Amino acid sequence: xxxxxxxxxxxxxxxxxxxxxxxxxxxxxxxxxxxxxxxxxxxxxxxxxxxxxxxxxxxxxxxxxxxxxxxxxxxxxxxxxxxxxxxxxxxxxxxxxxxxxxxxxxxxxxxxxxxxxxxxxxxxxxxxxxxxxxxxxxxxxxxxxxxxxxxxxxxxxxxxxxxxxxxxxxxxxxxxxxxxxxxxxxxxxxxxxxxxxxxxxxxxxxxxxxxxxxxxxxxxxxxxxxxxxxxxxxxxxxxxxxxxxxxxxxxxxxxxxxxxxxxxxxxxxxxxxxxxxxxxxxxxxxxxxxxxxxxxxxxxxxxxxxxxxxxxxxxxxxxxxxxxxxxxxxxxxxxxxxxxxxxxxxxxxxxxxxxxxxxxxxxxxxxxxxxxxxxxxxxxxxxxxxxxxxxxxxxxxxxxxxxxxxxxxxxxxxxxxxxxxxxxxxxxxxxxxxxxxxxxxxxxxxxxxxxxxxxxxxxxxxxxxxxxxxxxxxxxxxxxxxxxxxxxxx
RNA sequence: CGGGGUGUAGCGUAGCCCGGUCAUCGCGUCUGCUUUGGGAGCAGAAGGUCGCAAGUUCGAAUCUUGCCACCCCGACCA
Numbered sequence: 001x002x003x004x005x006x007x008x009x010x011x012x013x014x015x016x017x018x019x020x021x022x023x024x025x026x027x028x029x030x031x032x033x034x035x036x037x038x039x040x041x042x043x044x045x046x047x048x049x050x051x052x053x054x055x056x057x058x059x060x061x062x063x064x065x066x067x068x069x070x071x072x073x074x075x076x077x078x079x080x081x082x083x084x085x086x087x088x089x090x091x092x093x094x095x096x097x098x099x100x101x102x103x104x105x106x107x108x109x110x111x112x113x114x115x116x117x118x119x120x121x122x123x124x125x126x127x128x129x130x131x132x133x134x135x136x137x138x139x140x141x142x143x144x145x146x147x148x149x150x151x152x153x154x155x156x157x158x159x160x161x162x163x164x165x166x167x168x169x170x171x172x173x174x175x176x177x178x179x180x181x182x183x184x185x186x187x188x189x190x191x192x193x194x195x196x197x198x199x200x201x202x203x204x205x206x207x208x209x210x211x212x213x214x215x216x217x218x219x220x221x222x223x224x225x226x227x228x229x230x231x232x233x234x235x236x237x238x239x240x241x242x243x244x245x246x247x248x249x250x251x252x253x254x255x256x257x258x259x260x261x262x263x264x265x266x267x268x269x270x271x272x273x274x275x276x277x278x279x280x281x282x283x284x285x286x287x288x289x290x291x292x293x294x295x296x297x298x299x300x301x302x303x304x305x306x307x308x309x310x311x312x313x314x315x316x317x318x319x320x321x322x323x324x325x326x327x328x329x330x331x332x333x334x335x336x337x338x339x340x341x342x343x344x345x346x347x348x349x350x351x352x353x354x355x356x357x358x359x360x361x362x363x364x365x366x367x368x369x370x371x372x373x374x375x376x377x378x379x380x381x382x383x384x385x386x387x388x389x390x391x392x393x394x395x396x397x398x399x400x401x402x403x404x405x406x407x408x409x410x411x412x413x414x415x416x417x418x419x420x421x422x423x424x425x426x427x428x429x430x431x432x433x434x435x436x437x438x439x440x441x442x443x444x445x446x447x448x449x450x451x452x453x454x455x456x457x458x459x460x461x462x463x464x465x466x467x468x469x470x471x472x473x474x475x476x477x478x479x480x481x482x483x484x485x486x487x488x489x490x
Numbered sequence: 491c492g493g494g495g496u497g498u499a500g501c502g503u504a505g506c507c508c509g510g511u512c513a514u515c516g517c518g519u520c521u522g523c524u525u526u527g528g529g530a531g532c533a534g535a536a537g538g539u540c541g542c543a544a545g546u547u548c549g550a551a552u553c554u555u556g557c558c559a560c561c562c563c564g565a566c567c568a
Contacts, residue, residue, distance in 0.1 A: 088566080
């Protein structure tokens, strides 16, 4: 482990790449655009999965699994859906290899060509709706509330670890309902869950809103999203929830008989968050010393570093630490006692800072004499001496404080980097400074496109909470009734 | 797919312009002793098809050509 991370202020993306590697979250793999998620990184993802999965279950969803491969013909059934994904699909054409006749390794057996080529799922709407068709006949079969945890593949031209990889892990919820209203409610309920997760677990404040037509999911009638701001001022879409209308029901002929005996098309939703959230988590809180993890998602919440000379002192300290470990664990706090003799305290301090462990306790003979322990916070980098009596309570309160503090910090950052702009000149200046711009927009795709071409900024969302307000489009001067959020994004 | 860059020990690098004891240095690893309150010190040791292939040459990490991989910037996207 070499020391030192690039500075965020000097090269943000290099800082990010190095941090991901040095904190042992993930690394690039032999396959271009794909990543190896390492144990430390994966355990954060597992914590995210657990929290989200619990929330899905609480709202009546169950998990299931649909296949990785999709018949090519399925993709072409929903016109806009094909258009959205066709350019980035991996295609399976053969099912067998054979030894190269020239003796060099293996080749694809030309004899073993598939009759119908298979697409590696970029998302599963098509297989799932093709299945729902057989599951739904009556209104009694509805709603269907299913989620799956899976990997998907989108053949991206440019990839970035966690933020955009060719293969990524995610969950995709796919629900079917009898009424438009119910499907719409589901769509917004799931968005609320994502927002709650982002804010309460990840400590990342998000803005809820809907996407413009340009940014909408291919195949959806409406796409809702949560948008977060990263420390470089760029926006990151952290989750999406789609109201599919009857688009997929019509494409796959999914009908049900309602109470009065009429045949109706089913209403659908789909919603997902991915390992991209790992990128959001990293970029929202971390600093030049390494990761800063919210306690609720930290694989190790507290690390105890003994400071000692010789076996005997370590013995004494270990004895004192034992009940603390036990009590913290009893409170559901994950704690590690690092008595590894191979590394010195200073090295450990730096290492756990790099890995974002929220609380560090250092305990040596000097502390024992005074019945105290030194407690250091990762988020503020402050240290203080705390009495050993009732230290477990103290830690448990501190973890909550840290969770709140990093959320507050992120919210302040967003506030300081969000600006209302009212003229095109102002827009051009502010967009270079980064952050979110609240501006009036005339509602047309043409204007949105032009602004994107000129500034690389897109409309991240039309926020739900934006107030009705008369104004004129920042670009075209046409009338507008509410502000939207413009930003450069990941 | 365009434009730029990089490829030398597990990791990070010097050397490349101007071919010849040049394979450099740091981290890490191993051994021993001393250390332990912010990335330890000393002594010793191991570790390399210089991305791959062909060519030029008496001689190639260095020059030429081709290929491969990765990174950055664009087009595309969660």
